[in-house]
Amino acid sequence: MLTRLQYRLFISxxxxxxxxxxxxxxxxxxTCPSLILWNLECAMCGGTRSYLAFHNLNWSVAxxxxxxxxxxxxxxxxxxxxxxxSPHSVKVNRGLKRLCxxxxxxPLIITFVIISLLILQGIIRLLR
Numbered sequence: 001m002l003t004r005l006q007y008r009l010f011i012s013x014x015x016x017x018x019x020x021x022x023x024x025x026x027x028x029x030x031t032c033p034s035l036i037l038w039n040l041e042c043a044m045c046g047g048t049r050s051y052l053a054f055h056n057l058n059w060s061v062a063x064x065x066x067x068x069x070x071x072x073x074x075x076x077x078x079x080x081x082x083x084x085x086s087p088h089s090v091k092v093n094r095g096l097k098r099l100c101x102x103x104x105x106x107p108l109i110i111t112f113v114i115i116s117l118l119i120l121q122g123i124i125r126l127l128r
Contacts (some may be wrong), residue, residue: 006100010083013076024048043068043122068121098114 027048035044046065052064054073063070079096086093103110 006096006104007083007086008047010079010086010096013080017055017073017076017080020051024051041125043118045125066121068117106125 029048032042032045034040044066047069049102050062050066050069051073053059053065054070059070061075077097082092082096086096
């Protein structure tokens with residue numbers, strides 16, 4: 001079984017994503033500082049627009065604007081939904097428990113993977 005803290009972590013993901021959506025809708029769109037200073041897109045350029053397009057279910061636009069954010073949001077929503085289902089399904093609960101033990105117990109590896117993916121996305125954007 002998931003611990004109480006792990007369960008709360010998973011069920012808090014969807015409300016936080018919805019809150020982020022409303023903040024992104026209210027927050028005025030600005031130009032990325034890397035575009036202003038160097039005329040180059042950074043790894044997170046298009047992130048806000050991708051976030052809004054993802055939550056408006058315009059996934060093709062979200063994917064083209066920022067693929068890293070698209071897959072991060074997709075994964076977060078899947079984990080959040082599994083978090084809501086986990087008390088009712090032994091298989092889902094066991095899978096989330098294994099995920100917690102494997103990945104969340106190694107924050108340095110997760111940080112390295114995320115930074116590596118962002119650098120890779122930045123390099124790909126520079127080559128376009």
